[in-house]
Amino acid sequence: MERVVTDRLQTSDAGGGATPGRPRRREALVATAHPAWTAQMLERLGPSWESVSGCELFASTKPGAMPSEAWRRVILEFFCVVEAFPKYMGITLAKTTFGVSPKDELARNWLIGNIRVEARHAEWYVDWAAGHGISRKEITGYHPHPAVGALDAWLWSVAYRGTLAEAVGAINYAIEGTTGEWTRQVLPAFTEHYDHDETALAWLVNHAEYDDEHPVQALEIIKNALCADGEPADHSVRRTEDAIRRSLELFRAGFDSCLPG
Numbered sequence: 001m002e003r004v005v006t007d008r009l010q011t012s013d014a015g016g017g018a019t020p021g022r023p024r025r026r027e028a029l030v031a032t033a034h035p036a037w038t039a040q041m042l043e044r045l046g047p048s049w050e051s052v053s054g055c056e057l058f059a060s061t062k063p064g065a066m067p068s069e070a071w072r073r074v075i076l077e078f079f080c081v082v083e084a085f086p087k088y089m090g091i092t093l094a095k096t097t098f099g100v101s102p103k104d105e106l107a108r109n110w111l112i113g114n115i116r117v118e119a120r121h122a123e124w125y126v127d128w129a130a131g132h133g134i135s136r137k138e139i140t141g142y143h144p145h146p147a148v149g150a151l152d153a154w155l156w157s158v159a160y161r162g163t164l165a166e167a168v169g170a171i172n173y174a175i176e177g178t179t180g181e182w183t184r185q186v187l188p189a190f191t192e193h194y195d196h197d198e199t200a201l202a203w204l205v206n207h208a209e210y211d212d213e214h215p216v217q218a219l220e221i222i223k224n225a226l227c228a229d230g231e232p233a234d235h236s237v238r239r240t241e242d243a244i245r246r247s248l249e250l251f252r253a254g255f256d257s258c259l260p261g
Contacts, residue, residue, distance in 0.1 A: 029106045031216050037232060038223055041241045048248040052178040053185065055255045061186040066193045068132070073258040075129050077148040079139050081175075082125045082203075084152060086118035091159040092167040101228035107164065107221045114172070114214070124203035131200025147257035151250040158243050165225040165236070166243040168218050174247035176207075177215030183208040 034042070057074070060067055089111050096108040129139045144152065158170040183204050194200040222240060226232035 029110055029217050029220050031220060037237055041237060045241060045244055048245045052248055052252045053181045055252060057255055057259060058182050058185045061189045063189050063192045066189055070258050070260060072132055075132055075134060076139060076142045077144050077258055079125060079142060080144050080152050083122045086115045088155050088159040088171050089115050095164040103224045110217060127199050128203045131194050131197055145257060148254040151254050154246060154250055162243055165222045165240045168221050169240050170243040170247040172218035173215050174244045175251060178251060179207050180212050
């Protein structure tokens with residue numbers, strides 16, 4: 001089944017009906033078959049992607065076996081990335097166009113909508129921290145160590161200096177995509193550990209539920225951006241692939257830095 005994210009615009013009169021002559025517009029970001037260059041890129045990225053979801057911390061986080069201290073450090077360390085995430089996307093949004101190339105408005109609309117969603121995530125994350133015994137003052141005043149600091153610096157850099165495809169690939173495809181996988185993996189353990197506390201679990205639950213769609217949508221934006229002028233140049237594909245891989249490698253390194261010893 002094709003996945004579709006839609007953006008609808010309906011102009012209404014005072015009574016709430018559609019304005020005559022102004023039909024409802026519907027635009028969609030649809031998952032399409034991968035051209036050869038996309039399939040090859042994803043195959044090459046496979047080991048880096050799997051290295052994130054295969055992190056030792058996730059494998060050891062199971063019901064009845066919660067490495068609580070390691071997760072305490074994870075929650076503290078990665079707050080800087082969660083808090084900055086809509087800001088990375090705001091910078092990326094400035095790279096979009098409207099009506100200049102085929103489907104370019106879809107990237108613009110998707111980023112605007114995603115930024116709205118991300119605006120709530122810092123509060124949910126603070127609630128997660130509270131469930132783990134971390135105060136709001138402690139987490140908002142925390143300065144990350146070099147490994148996670150390097151990820152944060154890279155995401156700012158690619159948002160500013162990368163192309164639209166590179167930025168969406170490094171920020172949304174790599175980070176959101178793998179986050180969907182690892183949150184689904186650890187959610188049962190946290191559900192037990194927090195005794196089904198919905199407030200403490202909100203950040204994890206929401207990422208486990210929707211982050212399977214965001215990488216699909218982000219990949220379509222990458223494909224549209226790289227193919228705006230026809231078949232993409234090899235160097236553009238490689239630069240995008242390298243940006244995604246860099247995010248995956250730094251993400252894994254950040255989690256590894258939170259392990260004891």
